[in-house]
Amino acid sequence: MALAGFLFGFDTVVISGANEPIKALWHTDGWFHGTFIMSMALWGTVLGSLGGGIPTDKLGRKRSLFWIGVLYFVSAVGSALAPDPYTFSLFRFIGGVGVGASSVAAPTYISEISAAKSRGRLVALYQFNIVFGILIAFLSNYLIAGTSDKDWRWMLGVEALPAVFYTVFVLFVPNSPRWLVLQKSQHRKALDILERIHQDRDLAEKELALIEADARANETAKGETLFQAKFKKPLLLAFLLAFFNQLSGINFVLYYAPSILENAGFAGKESLLSSISIGGTNLVFTFVGLYLIDRLGRKSLLYLGSIGYIVSLSMIAYGFYSSQSPLFTLVFILAFIASHAVGQGAIIWVYISEIFPNSVRARGQAFGTGTHWVFAALITLLGEVVQTQVDLEVIQAWNIFAFFAAFMVLQLLFTHFIMPETKGISLEELEDQMVAKPHE
Numbered sequence: 001m002a003l004a005g006f007l008f009g010f011d012t013v014v015i016s017g018a019n020e021p022i023k024a025l026w027h028t029d030g031w032f033h034g035t036f037i038m039s040m041a042l043w044g045t046v047l048g049s050l051g052g053g054i055p056t057d058k059l060g061r062k063r064s065l066f067w068i069g070v071l072y073f074v075s076a077v078g079s080a081l082a083p084d085p086y087t088f089s090l091f092r093f094i095g096g097v098g099v100g101a102s103s104v105a106a107p108t109y110i111s112e113i114s115a116a117k118s119r120g121r122l123v124a125l126y127q128f129n130i131v132f133g134i135l136i137a138f139l140s141n142y143l144i145a146g147t148s149d150k151d152w153r154w155m156l157g158v159e160a161l162p163a164v165f166y167t168v169f170v171l172f173v174p175n176s177p178r179w180l181v182l183q184k185s186q187h188r189k190a191l192d193i194l195e196r197i198h199q200d201r202d203l204a205e206k207e208l209a210l211i212e213a214d215a216r217a218n219e220t221a222k223g224e225t226l227f228q229a230k231f232k233k234p235l236l237l238a239f240l241l242a243f244f245n246q247l248s249g250i251n252f253v254l255y256y257a258p259s260i261l262e263n264a265g266f267a268g269k270e271s272l273l274s275s276i277s278i279g280g281t282n283l284v285f286t287f288v289g290l291y292l293i294d295r296l297g298r299k300s301l302l303y304l305g306s307i308g309y310i311v312s313l314s315m316i317a318y319g320f321y322s323s324q325s326p327l328f329t330l331v332f333i334l335a336f337i338a339s340h341a342v343g344q345g346a347i348i349w350v351y352i353s354e355i356f357p358n359s360v361r362a363r364g365q366a367f368g369t370g371t372h373w374v375f376a377a378l379i380t381l382l383g384e385v386v387q388t389q390v391d392l393e394v395i396q397a398w399n400i401f402a403f404f405a406a407f408m409v410l411q412l413l414f415t416h417f418i419m420p421e422t423k424g425i426s427l428e429e430l431e432d433q434m435v436a437k438p439h440e
Helices: 003-013 015-026 030-038 040-051 053-058 061-081 085-112 116-144 151-157 160-170 177-184 187-198 201-217 229-246 250-255 257-264 268-292 298-321 326-342 344-355 358-391 397-417 427-434
Strands: none
Touching: 003 015, 003 061, 003 085, 003 116, 003 160, 003 250, 015 030, 015 085, 015 116, 015 151, 030 040, 030 085, 030 358, 040 053, 040 085, 040 358, 053 061, 053 085, 053 177, 053 358, 061 085, 061 151, 061 160, 085 116, 085 177, 085 344, 085 358, 116 151, 116 268, 116 344, 177 187, 177 201, 177 358, 187 201, 201 358, 201 427, 229 250, 229 344, 229 358, 229 397, 229 427, 250 326, 250 358, 268 298, 268 326, 268 344, 298 326, 298 344, 298 397, 326 344, 344 358, 344 427, 358 427
16 A cells, blocks of 8 residues: 555656646746646645545545545546646646545555554555655656657656556455454454464454454544544644644755756756656665664654754755855755655654544544645745745745754754654554543
8 A cells, every 4th residue: 555655756746847848838927836736736635635534434444545546547647638727737636635635544554454563664665655756756757858848748647557557456455454343343354354464363363352442442432523632642743743744845845846956056957857866865765764663763763854954954055045066955955855754754654643543543644644735735835936036036045945944943842852752552552642531
C-alpha cells in the first residue's frame, strides 16, 4: 500500500514542470494561477483528507484505496486533455481528492497491519514512495520538456500508467485485521491475516486478543465524536506536527523549485535539471530516515530535522540576501530537503497514524492530514502571489526563507517540550498513554 505514496508524490509535484507553459498558454494572472492552476489540487486534498476517514471506516481501508487509484487515473487523463484552465483545475481537484484520501487510508492501513517493532519503518515506506514519486515527476518533466509544444500535457498524462498498475495491485492485498474486528466483527478472518503478517500462530492470537479487548473496551464509544476532551492530547500533537510540516516551506520549495532556482541564477533548463537533484536528495535521505526511525525513534529524528531546517533555511536566506552564487543557494536547498527527509518527512504519516485510538484512528488521521493539507493549500495559493512579488522585487526572496526558519525554531521547542516518543509501543498501549482518563 506504500505504492499509494508514489502516486501521491508524482501527482503533487508534476505540476511544477507544467507551471510556466500553462501560464503562457492561458495567460493567467498571479491570483488566478495560484488559486486555480497551482493550488486547486491541494484544495482537493483538503476535501479528500478531511472526508477520507468516512469511507476508510465505512468501506474499509482496502476498498477506499482502490477508488483512490481510480481518482488518480481520471485526474491524469483529464488534466492532460483539458481544453481550458477551468476544466484543467477540475481534474487537478479530482487528483487532489485522491491524494488527500490516500494520506488518510494508506498510513492507517499500514499501521494496522504492522508489528510494533517495524511499524515506523513500514509506514515510512509510504513516505519513501512519496519521495520516489517526486523524483520521478521531476525526472519525467525534465525528459519530456521541449519534446513538443504540448509537452506539459504529456508530463501530466503519463501518471495514468502507474495509476492503472496500482489500482489493479490493490485488489490482491488483505483487509486490515483491526478494521475487520472493530467494524465487521469478522474475528476469524482477522486472525488469518494476522497469522500471515506474523508467520506465527501464537503471536497472531495474542495480537487478536489485544484488539478484541480494545474493541470491548470501546464498545460504548461507537459513534462518539473525535473532538472531545479525552482526545485532546493526540489532537494537539497531530495539529502541531502537521502545522509545522507546512510552515517549514517544504511544499513551497517543491512546487516552485524551478522558479526559485531561476531566481537564484540558474537558466530555465538548468533549473529543471537542478530540480532533479532536489528529488534525488530527498530520496537518499528518506532511506536514512527509514533506517533510523525504529532505531532512534520519532522524536530524535525530529530533533535532527529541526536543527537542519534552521541552519539550511537561514543560509538560503543569507544566500539570497547577499547575492551568493547559485551553487551556494542550491547546496543549502539540498540541505533543507535532506533535513526534511530525515525529520518531518520520515515521521509525519507514521506519527499521526499511531497516536489515535483504534476507535477513532481513521477520523484522527483525517484531522491530522486535513490540517496538513489546509496549510499546504494556503502556502501554495500564496506562493504564486509571493513568487510574482519576488519577480517584481516588491518582496525580497530572503524574507520568505527567514520566515520559515523562524517557525522551525518553534518546531524545535515543540519537539523538546511537548512531543512524546512512540517507538516500539503497540497501538493498544499507545492508546492508554494518549487518551485522557476521566479523572485527568
